[in-house]
Amino acid sequence: MSVTVDTRSLAAVTTEALVSFVFERENETGKPVEGVIEELDRTAGGVIGRLADAGELTGKKLETTLLHFAPGLAAQRVLLIGAGKRNKFGTPELRRLAAVAARYLKARSVKNLAFLAREGYRDALAAQAVTEGLLLGNFDGDKYKTEKKNGPLESAVLVGFDATARDGVERGRIVAESQNFARELGDEPSNLLTPTVLAERAVAMAREVGLAVEVLDEKGIADLKMGALLGVARGSAEPPKLMVLTYTPEKAAPGAPVLGLVGKAITFDTGGISIKPALDMEKMKFDMAGGAAMLGAMRALALLKPRVKVIAVIPSTENMPGGRAQKPGDVQIAMSGKSIEVINTDAEGRLILADGIAYAKQLGVTHIVDAATLTGAVFVALGVVNSGVFGTDDAFTERVMASAKTAGEKMWHLPLDDDYRDQIKSTIADIQNVGGRGAGASTAAWFLREFTGDTPWVHLDIAGTAWLDDPKPWAGKGGTGVGVRTLVDLAMNLDQAPASKR
């Protein structure tokens, strides 16, 4: 979908659908038809005001009101999305309602729309949020359907924004298309997206946007002594891969941070010998969502060009119960030299990340963020709403949390107290890969921490948030591409002091 900025007056905008949003009234005397919407109402001969008077237009969050052929307007339709209370509104809500509008109109086979800005939301940031929302809402997960339901929206114009909006549209397009790239990978079935194919996709993407890329095969992985990754890969006939993508800025300040992004890319998780039950197992094709998020973020960063170097390390394998598979009780030696007792072969994500983190450190990163669909426990705790966040360096963790907030990705900081460490003590090795029933997300994070040393590190457990089973008004069922927007915001600002100290 093309997104452009237009300066024509309201009445003259010829479009299939003119979209804007309405705030819920703050008190008894307030009314939803005010400001820009009041102007629109006047141009349209009062039809919007009459809907509000009848109680059919309230501005309640994500309420949709559609009008056909309103008088006085060249637009064929007016679509008003409820924005909720104004004091609870911000760019995350704006992004989301733009996505709702896109999905609503797409379902009605509309091909083009105009998005009308509102007071306080006319600048580059607002234009970026709207562009992201529209492009995310326009995403289709129907790649393998021979008959597509309704084609995507083709064009959108932004009306009433200020002169900075064009930059925002450009950034929004890059971010949303990169997030959609991650979503598309998450949706791919595992027979068509093996570690080998994922690596090919990563290489193709890297070439397209100008990133350096290297793919290590089984031999390269063995040369690095990545015993934890190899242990997981043993059970599969598909060979493992390790992807390394590097963005180098034109000029980085001396002593500037080097950001390492480590993503879990299990292209299918059967659980291995500790095999999972059949129910819902098909979902485990999305167990590479952490890796996909890192690929999406790298794509965006290559185009947005932050002033810090960023290195993505993505270990990828299937977790299968083949005849040569590792077995419960096996001991593997990780790249770092630590010995791991594999109590449960289904706790495989932390094993491959252990070696990914060790390798990122060897490549010289000064900060690490990993993203992984790591634990069912984080889904139990936070559902599909918040991703779990763990960290060892409070300042860096706060930075990631701040980026998540700006990017409109909900995240919740969970504990990583020293006391949880006891749960991963092994009788015969340095550590074991599971920590018992309690605090499963925290003990998984502790396992990763064993490999981060003193490098500031944040772990994002996206097991609950990387996939939607029930479609939402702003997104369909499938991969969500969560993490991409947060990581992009983080890298774009990492050369500066944290926002709170600026």
Ligand code: BES
């Ligand atoms: N990929 C799963 C985590 C997961 C579960 C993601 C459900 C999405 C939905 C991970 O590899 C796993 O199997 N974790 C186990 C760990 C356990 C064996 C300690 C889990 O959470 O059950």
Ligand code: MN
């Ligand atoms: Mn597993």
Ligand code: ZN
């Ligand atoms: Zn897994």
